[in-house]
Amino acid sequence: MIKIAIYGINGLVGRLMEEQLKHLKQPYELLRVGSQDKPVESDIAILCTDDEISFKLAQVLKDKTKFIVDMSAKFRNEPDIPLVIPEINPHAITKETQLISSPNCTTTGLVMALNPLKKKYTLEEVFFSSYQAISGGGKKLLEDFKNPESLYRANCVPLIGSIKENLWTSEELKGLNETRKILELPKIKVRCHCVRVPVEVSHSLCVSLRAKEAFDLKELPSLFATQKGLVYDEKIHTPKEVAGQEEVFVSRLRLDPEDKNYIHFWITFDNLLKGAALNGRQIVAYLMEKFL
Numbered sequence: 001m002i003k004i005a006i007y008g009i010n011g012l013v014g015r016l017m018e019e020q021l022k023h024l025k026q027p028y029e030l031l032r033v034g035s036q037d038k039p040v041e042s043d044i045a046i047l048c049t050d051d052e053i054s055f056k057l058a059q060v061l062k063d064k065t066k067f068i069v070d071m072s073a074k075f076r077n078e079p080d081i082p083l084v085i086p087e088i089n090p091h092a093i094t095k096e097t098q099l100i101s102s103p104n105c106t107t108t109g110l111v112m113a114l115n116p117l118k119k120k121y122t123l124e125e126v127f128f129s130s131y132q133a134i135s136g137g138g139k140k141l142l143e144d145f146k147n148p149e150s151l152y153r154a155n156c157v158p159l160i161g162s163i164k165e166n167l168w169t170s171e172e173l174k175g176l177n178e179t180r181k182i183l184e185l186p187k188i189k190v191r192c193h194c195v196r197v198p199v200e201v202s203h204s205l206c207v208s209l210r211a212k213e214a215f216d217l218k219e220l221p222s223l224f225a226t227q228k229g230l231v232y233d234e235k236i237h238t239p240k241e242v243a244g245q246e247e248v249f250v251s252r253l254r255l256d257p258e259d260k261n262y263i264h265f266w267i268t269f270d271n272l273l274k275g276a277a278l279n280g281r282q283i284v285a286y287l288m289e290k291f292l
């Protein structure tokens, strides 16, 4: 029987990962690993832990497991490590792969919407402002949010992660670097602002996209429809309503009134599902089907 170990089993993503794995078609034995437990032998180790812990665990697990699926940001920018959304770039996983990174939640929603447009248009530049849920910061932030004095109550906080040398935040740099890597568009310009808002679950993005060619607004719905896991319609989707759903939702699509090379739209999706545990489960399903 295939053994799957979840590290960080008591965290927000770890707990949901356990639920998500129940959808796997193949049988498996689940090993639950919390912060007080020792690393275990398994076929697949899923690290639902922060960067530092994932780094340490990955070293220890090298000889104890066939595959490591890491939910943290630690390895995402390593050129030899695939950064995978199974509906977009499963081909990045090869026979030599041991460790697979699952992307940043905000980036996942963005690239799910850009990927189908990439088939028809030369995407040159994307601007977005994010409206990111509290649960994106893990269980400690969700706990803090319950406190009436929390900075995050009835507020918007334009700082997620840490501020880097160029004054971008680590979260904003993930939007830039991970979009380029997943879409295999190393030159696409990504300009973004990442903001934490008082929503418990589901991230949203206001996006402006520029292509080399003029957009044909009428054909875009059918292009979006080619992307598995994406829903586009004219109904306005809000984060509250999409929490608990698997798809990434696009709405409020419109052409720029002054420049046909621009479109604007709204994305919202469950950050803990497609932004984390569902994507992790889909990577695991792919590994089980192809390699185990």
Ligand SMILES: NC(=O)c1ccc[n+]([C@@H]2O[C@H](COP(=O)([O-])OP(=O)(O)OC[C@H]3O[C@@H](n4cnc5c(N)ncnc54)[C@H](OP(=O)(O)O)[C@@H]3O)[C@@H](O)[C@H]2O)c1
Residues within 6 Å of the ligand: 007, 008, 009, 010, 011, 012, 013, 014, 033, 034, 035, 036, 037, 047, 048, 049, 050, 051, 053, 071, 072, 073, 103, 104, 105, 135, 136, 137, 138, 139, 140, 271, 272, 275, 276
């Ligand atoms: N939340 C999201 O929307 C989201 C989306 C995409 C990616 N991610 C990434 O996924 C990872 C987990 O996020 P999260 O939101 O679930 O964080 P979280 O709620 O803080 O959970 C992290 C868990 O890791 C556990 N842990 C610490 N050291 C460990 C060890 N040595 N072995 C096993 N478990 C250990 C912690 O245990 P204790 O309970 O004992 O402290 C905690 O339960 C992070 O890297 C995050 O950046 C999160």
